[in-house]
Amino acid sequence: MMTNTIVLPALPFASDALAPYISANTLGFHHGKHHNAYVTKLNELIKGTPFENMDLDGIVRASAGGKGPAPVFNNAAQVWNHSFFWKSLRPQGGGKPKGTLLSLIEKSFGGFDAFREKLLNLSIGHFGSGWSWLVQEGDALSLVSTANAETPMTQGKNPLLTIDLWEHAYYLDYQNLRKNYVEAVLDHLINWDFAEERLGNKI
Numbered sequence: 136m137m138t139n140t141i142v143l144p145a146l147p148f149a150s151d152a153l154a155p156y157i158s159a160n161t162l163g164f165h166h167g168k169h170h171n172a173y174v175t176k177l178n179e180l181i182k183g184t185p186f187e188n189m190d191l192d193g194i195v196r197a198s199a200g201g202k203g204p205a206p207v208f209n210n211a212a213q214v215w216n217h218s219f220f221w222k223s224l225r226p227q228g229g230g231k232p233k234g235t236l237l238s239l240i241e242k243s244f245g246g247f248d249a250f251r252e253k254l255l256n257l258s259i260g261h262f263g264s265g266w267s268w269l270v271q272e273g274d275a276l277s278l279v280s281t282a283n284a285e286t287p288m289t290q291g292k293n294p295l296l297t298i299d300l301w302e303h304a305y306y307l308d309y310q311n312l313r314k315n316y317v318e319a320v321l322d323h324l325i326n327w328d329f330a331e332e333r334l335g336n337k338i
Contacts, residue, residue: 141174141181141194143170143171144218146166146221148221148225148226150162150166157308161305161307165217166221169217170217173213173214177207177210180204180210186198191211191214195212198211199212208284209284212285212286212289215286216266217299219294220266220297220299220304222326223297223298223325223326223329223330224325225324225325226324229322229323229324232327233331236295236331239275239276242275243276244276255317255318257278257280259317261282261300263283265282265300265301266281266297266298268287268295269294269295269297270294271293276295295333296325296326298317298320300313304316
């Protein structure tokens with residue numbers, strides 16, 4: 136039977152393209168070291184197991200909620216989450232979305248400014264490592280945070296965007312000032328086009 140090797144995806148932008156908000160130094164460690172380490176460990180863990188015959192989405196789903204070994208889920212979900220995070224960012228991003236996405240945000244949160252404040256507070260208030268997400272459930276949008284490697288894609292929710300809240304995502308640039316990092320992402324880097332493209336995705 137043919138087996139799959141999980142590979143580290145290339146960044147969708149140059150390593151210095153997000154500066155000064157996220158430096159090339161941070162991306163070098165975050166993508167080249169942390170993300171790559173999850174890929175390497177996952178391939179070690181699934182070798183010779185049924186997971187070896189699955190793609191990344193399949194591994195995450197099959198190991199979530201205690202259905203598989205916790206180390207397999209943790210590493211697979213971290214590979215998935217990080218790959219999604221890079222797509223959630225772009226140079227000259229941020230600001231307001233347009234069209235359908237903006238209408239859904241205004242309907243779901245009472246306005247874009249209210250949405251931004253809620254996402255900022257959710258991200259700042261999240262204890263420890265994890266992720267904050269904009270997700271779609273039916274015709275409504277909501278905000279959720281997940282701890283460690285957890286991901287809403289295993290909970291029947293369609294992720295539209297995520298912000299990495301692990302310290303390695305921002306410590307070299309912002310030290311312990313998570314608020315400044317999240318504000319920089321929201322105002323200058325969020326990829327609204329990616330979120331718009333994901334509207335209506337099947338989970």
